[in-house]
Amino acid sequence: MGEEWFRHVFLRHCGPARPQVRLLDSHSSHEVVELLHLAWKENIHLVALLPHTTQELQPLDKVVFGPFYKTYSRACAEFMSARTAHIVNKATWPKLN
Structure with missing residues (x-):
């Protein structure tokens, strides 16, 4: 699910400038090897926040x-x-x- 969103929504709207940084919360849908590989291939750096930190931010x-x-x-x-x-x-x- 996370990889599909990344491919079909995020990549379509993030623009061509690279590198880019994408902040992720600790949801399990973000912990997918395909998503990590696709981000690496697209020169997008993923930063995963620790659990229970997003509400503070x-x-x-x-x-x-x-x-x-x-x-x-x-x-x-x-x-x-x-x-x-x-x-x-x-x-x-x-x-x-």
Whole structure:
């Protein structure tokens, strides 16, 4: 899957200038020999980040999405604990505070 994306999406849009550097997270789809060979052949240097480091390097995850997720999770938990029949879906989502 990672090699297909690299070949059919990344290489089509990365432009002709070489060498290039591509940062990768530690997802297992990036650990494919074919992807590594293709990157080497295309003169693209791959830099794999250590696990659990990408969230520290993405400001929106820390400043926007992280706090939103925590607040949303807390609101869902409070809503569902009010009654055992409460679930969060399209109909009940607007009732979250």
